[in-house]
Amino acid sequence: MFTDRSDAAQQLVAALRQRDVVGDVVVTLAPNGVPVGNVVADATGLPMDVIVIQRIRAPNHPELTIGAVAPGGFSWINSPMMRFLDVNWEYVQEAKTHASDTVESRAVNYGETWGPLDVASKRVLLVDDGIPTGAAMRVAIQRLRKAGANEVIAAAPVAPPDVLDEVRRWADDVVVPLKPAAFQATSDYYEEFDSVTDEDATTALSDLVQRRSA
Numbered sequence: 001m002f003t004d005r006s007d008a009a010q011q012l013v014a015a016l017r018q019r020d021v022v023g024d025v026v027v028t029l030a031p032n033g034v035p036v037g038n039v040v041a042d043a044t045g046l047p048m049d050v051i052v053i054q055r056i057r058a059p060n061h062p063e064l065t066i067g068a069v070a071p072g073g074f075s076w077i078n079s080p081m082m083r084f085l086d087v088n089w090e091y092v093q094e095a096k097t098h099a100s101d102t103v104e105s106r107a108v109n110y111g112e113t114w115g116p117l118d119v120a121s122k123r124v125l126l127v128d129d130g131i132p133t134g135a136a137m138r139v140a141i142q143r144l145r146k147a148g149a150n151e152v153i154a155a156a157p158v159a160p161p162d163v164l165d166e167v168r169r170w171a172d173d174v175v176v177p178l179k180p181a182a183f184q185a186t187s188d189y190y191e192e193f194d195s196v197t198d199e200d201a202t203t204a205l206s207d208l209v210q211r212r213s214a
Contacts, residue, residue: 009039130186
């Protein structure tokens with residue numbers, strides 16, 4: 001159990017150090033991963049970048065992510081989960097179209113603060129506050145590979161073992177300190193798990209830029 005995202009990030013940093021995992025840049029999934037990514041970037045002294053993610057939620061099960069999209073036309077749909085939840089393809093296609101439009105608009109706002117993704121030939125620490133289904137990690141890894149990342153290490157404070165087995169197929173390495181078998185939701189493992197808005201995230205990113213330029 002973590003007190004909040006800051007505590008979770010510090011435990012993630014400890015796990016990275018224990019494994020002697022190093023990178024060239026921290027990339028965090030926005031918005032929820034930004035508070036964790038900030039701590040990891042500060043602790044490691046690495047530059048930080050972001051990928052804006054729009055999750056596709058299951059109908060009648062908003063806590064479950066059945067897919068995700070990233071700017072630039074990147075997307076991934078969890079077909080086995082679709083079948084398990086009996087989600088029809090028409091719903092997914094409509095949700096995917098809406099998510100694609102939304103994520104491009106959101107990315108413009110982040111880009112005004114942060115600039116373009118720069119990971120070519122770099123070893124990336126891809127950070128989020130949890131990996132509940134792997135959909136967001138999967139599409140982010142696609143985006144990073146296309147951008148020329150040399151290696152991608154998926155890192156988060158908590159994730160279920162079965163999802164990590166899948167993530168290991170896409171990433172070069174995985175670092176997760178807490179791996180509960182009876183995982184239900186990321187929020188279950190945080191005493192405080194406030195929502196993070198795009199405004200919160202862009203403000204935090206601006207603060208990081210100012211600290212490092214001071």
